[in-house]
Amino acid sequence: MERIGFIxxxxxxxxxxxxxxxxxxxxxxxxxxxxxxEELAARGAATADSPAALAATSDVVITMLPDSPDVEAVxxxxxxxxxxxxxxxxxxxxxxxxxxxxxxxxxxxxxRGVEAIDAPVSGGELAAREGTLSIMCGGSAEALARARPxxxxxxxxxxxVGAAGAGQVTKAANQIxxxxxxxxxxxxxxxxRKAGVEAARVREAxxxxxxxxxxxxxxxxxxxxxxxxxxxxxxxxxxxxxIALELGRxxxxxxxxxxxxxxxxxxxxxxxxxxxxHSALALLYERLSALGGPGGG
Amino acid sequence: MERIGFIxxxxxxxxxxxxxxxxxxxxxxxxxxxxxxEELAARGAATADSPAALAATSDVVITMLPDSPDVEAVxxxxxxxxxxxxxxxxxxxxxxxxxxxxxxxxxxxxxRGVEAIDAPVSGGELAAREGTLSIMCGGSAEALARARPxxxxxxxxxxxVGAAGAGQVTKAANQIxxxxxxxxxxxxxxxxRKAGVEAARVREAxxxxxxxxxxxxxxxxxxxxxxxxxxxxxxxxxxxxxIALELGRxxxxxxxxxxxxxxxxxxxxxxxxxxxxHSALALLYERLSALGGPGGG
Numbered sequence: 001m002e003r004i005g006f007i008x009x010x011x012x013x014x015x016x017x018x019x020x021x022x023x024x025x026x027x028x029x030x031x032x033x034x035x036x037x038e039e040l041a042a043r044g045a046a047t048a049d050s051p052a053a054l055a056a057t058s059d060v061v062i063t064m065l066p067d068s069p070d071v072e073a074v075x076x077x078x079x080x081x082x083x084x085x086x087x088x089x090x091x092x093x094x095x096x097x098x099x100x101x102x103x104x105x106x107x108x109x110x111x112r113g114v115e116a117i118d119a120p121v122s123g124g125e126l127a128a129r130e131g132t133l134s135i136m137c138g139g140s141a142e143a144l145a146r147a148r149p150x151x152x153x154x155x156x157x158x159x160x161v162g163a164a165g166a167g168q169v170t171k172a173a174n175q176i177x178x179x180x181x182x183x184x185x186x187x188x189x190x191x192x193r194k195a196g197v198e199a200a201r202v203r204e205a206x207x208x209x210x211x212x213x214x215x216x217x218x219x220x221x222x223x224x225x226x227x228x229x230x231x232x233x234x235x236x237x238x239x240x241x242x243i244a245l246e247l248g249r250x251x252x253x254x255x256x257x258x259x260x261x262x263x264x265x266x267x268x269x270x271x272x273x274x275x276x277x278h279s280a281l282a283l284l285y286e287r288l289s290a291l292g293g294p295g296g297g
Numbered sequence: 298m299e300r301i302g303f304i305x306x307x308x309x310x311x312x313x314x315x316x317x318x319x320x321x322x323x324x325x326x327x328x329x330x331x332x333x334x335e336e337l338a339a340r341g342a343a344t345a346d347s348p349a350a351l352a353a354t355s356d357v358v359i360t361m362l363p364d365s366p367d368v369e370a371v372x373x374x375x376x377x378x379x380x381x382x383x384x385x386x387x388x389x390x391x392x393x394x395x396x397x398x399x400x401x402x403x404x405x406x407x408x409r410g411v412e413a414i415d416a417p418v419s420g421g422e423l424a425a426r427e428g429t430l431s432i433m434c435g436g437s438a439e440a441l442a443r444a445r446p447x448x449x450x451x452x453x454x455x456x457x458v459g460a461a462g463a464g465q466v467t468k469a470a471n472q473i474x475x476x477x478x479x480x481x482x483x484x485x486x487x488x489x490r491k492a493g494v495e496a497a498r499v500r501e502a503x504x505x506x507x508x509x510x511x512x513x514x515x516x517x518x519x520x521x522x523x524x525x526x527x528x529x530x531x532x533x534x535x536x537x538x539x540i541a542l543e544l545g546r547x548x549x550x551x552x553x554x555x556x557x558x559x560x561x562x563x564x565x566x567x568x569x570x571x572x573x574x575h576s577a578l579a580l581l582y583e584r585l586s587a588l589g590g591p592g593g594g
Contacts, residue, residue: 007551029445045526089415099492122506122507122508123507134502134505134506136502157505157506159498159501159502159505160498161494161495161498161499161502162494162495162498165493166493166494169488169489169492169493169494169499170489170494170498170499170502170503171494172488173485173486173488173489173499173503173508174485174502174507174508175484175505176484176485176488176502177478177482177503177508177513178507178508178509179481180477180478180480180554181433181474181477181478181479181481181508181510183477183553183554184473184474184476184477184478184481184554185474186472187473187477187550187552187554187555188470188471188473189470190550190554191466191469191470191473191541191544191545191548191550192466192467192470194548194549194550195396195462195466195469195544195547195548196459196462196463196466197458197463197466198458198459201456201457201458201459201467202458202466202470204456204465205431205433205456205458205467205471206467206470206471206474207433208431208455209419209420209471209511210419210420210471210475210511210512210515211419211470211471211474211475211478211511211512212508212510212511213474213478213510213511213512213513214507214508214509214510215359215505215507215510216474216509216510218507227456235442239553241402244488246387247367247488247492248488249490250492251491251492251586252491252586252588253484253487253488253491253582253585253586254582254585254586255484255488256480256557256561257477257480257481257482257484257554257557257558258484260553260554260557261554264553267400285550285551288550288551289548289550289551
């Protein structure tokens with residue numbers, strides 16, 4: 001089995017690394033803070049003090065980090081992966097970052113004879129723990145084939161969408177659809193309730209027709225219950241929309257809807273809702289329609 | 298079997314009336330233009346020269362008309378249904394109109410001892426022909442029970458959502474979700490294509506996760522193929538969003554997303570796209586991102 005080095009043991013990264021360890025992969029881990037490293041060390045993982053030290057003893061390096069600058073620093077920076085990784089190794093980035101950044105990293109690694117896969121995931125913490133993530137991959141078919149046994153542990157569905165960066169483009173598209181569908185459901189259910197119709201019945205009726213979606217089912221139910229503990233945090237979804245909007249500017253695609261939802265999310269973030277589930281977008285509608293005032297109903 | 302009077306033999310109304318006739322209901326029809334009346338007369342329907350004449354010989358009056366003013370005129374106007382309908386009859390409006398209008402009509406009929414159901418449908422012309430419409434009903438449980446044998450012919454799913462007007466509120470909610478989901482899919486697939494990723498693969502990848510919806514499946518496929526013959530016409534969806542926005546103003550719900558999509562639809566209508574399928578919203582993104590110019594890609 002390939003020796004795996006895993007960098008970034010956050011909410012998503014830690015359970016992903018733990019699953020690889022449980023599946024029998026020899027694992028070395030690195031993280032900025034020590035606590036999660038020690039937790040995995042207690043279960044049999046080796047630890048490394050820097051990305052460079054980790055890459056020196058790994059066949060496959062996986063990163064799961066917050067944003068583009070984090071991945072660039074860990075790969076291209078001082079004591080970074082690039083400084084020690086050997087030709088013939090494989091690099092897999094599961095973070096959600098800008099496609100341009102993913103391509104830069106892939107190009108730098110390619111010069112060292114290292115193939116890169118951008119492999120952002122969806123499904124959240126629960127799917128990370130259960131190994132049922134949906135994985136969107138950009139990279140060569142050969143690199144993908146090599147990574148399959150690893151993805152089989154991490155996720156239940158892996159889609160190869162194109163060359164380096166394509167996984168990140170697909171993830172951006174995914175986050176656009178999820179954000180706008182949440183807005184759609186929030187507007188529809190708030191309107192129904194304020195117009196005196198039981199929102200639960202409306203959700204039920206809509207699930208039977210063209211308005212059906214997984215968001216209406218899952219996040220619609222969250223809105224009915226006011227159950228806004230994450231799930232997927234609003235501030236992280238906002239970060240992902242920033243990537244989508246940047247890509248839209250680069251490619252001259254006017255993302256009217258995405259831009260608007262990002263603004264609405266910012267309004268919620270300004271009121272401290274960033275740690276709530278992204279379905280909490282409904283709170284904005286709830287609050288604004290409860291303002292009352294002259295002529296208020 | 299109850300004697301049915303059917304008013305409004307348009308794209309939706311004609312196949313609905315034909316299905317009731319085929320199911321054995323004694324049927325009288327009325328329409329502004331004569332051609333569809335004669336077509337149904339040839340298959341055994343009686344015809345009436347006015348809504349009043351039709352209502353005088355019917356136990357159940359059904360309307361399927363373009364908009365609120367049409368239904369109000371046919372029911373409340375000169376030679377209208379209200380002038381001749383007898384106590385104990387049932388009125389069913391399958392049009393998509395303003396909830397306030399539906400309530401006004403129900404109140405006027407109630408004074409004459411006539412119960413009303415607002416029963417807007419979704420599923421389009423195909424479902425109208427096949428008798429597989431999804432029907433969203435507002436009215437009393439007793440009226441609904443009485444209408445069941447009729448709805449069983451017209452649709453495959455009938456949901457009772459509340460009192461008079463609730464069906465129209467639900468339909469407005471439905472049209473909001475459908476419009477914003479179409480926008481979501483249009484932004485996501487246009488962005489993916491302009492960023493060099495095959496949109497078909499992105500659609501496929503997204504269908505496996507939280508971005509899944511019937512719109513992504515059906516209308517996403519239309520966008521990939523550029524297949525914008527209706528379906529459901531853009532101008533009719535825009536009309537329905539007008540009802541939703543009016544309801545939002547009445548109930549003080551700020552429908553940011555709905556308002557924006559309505560504006561974008563207006564831009565397309567101004568360019569003559571009103572007779573296309575509502576998934577043609579994607580054309581707007583397609584065209585704007587193809588403008589090029591200085592720095593254009």
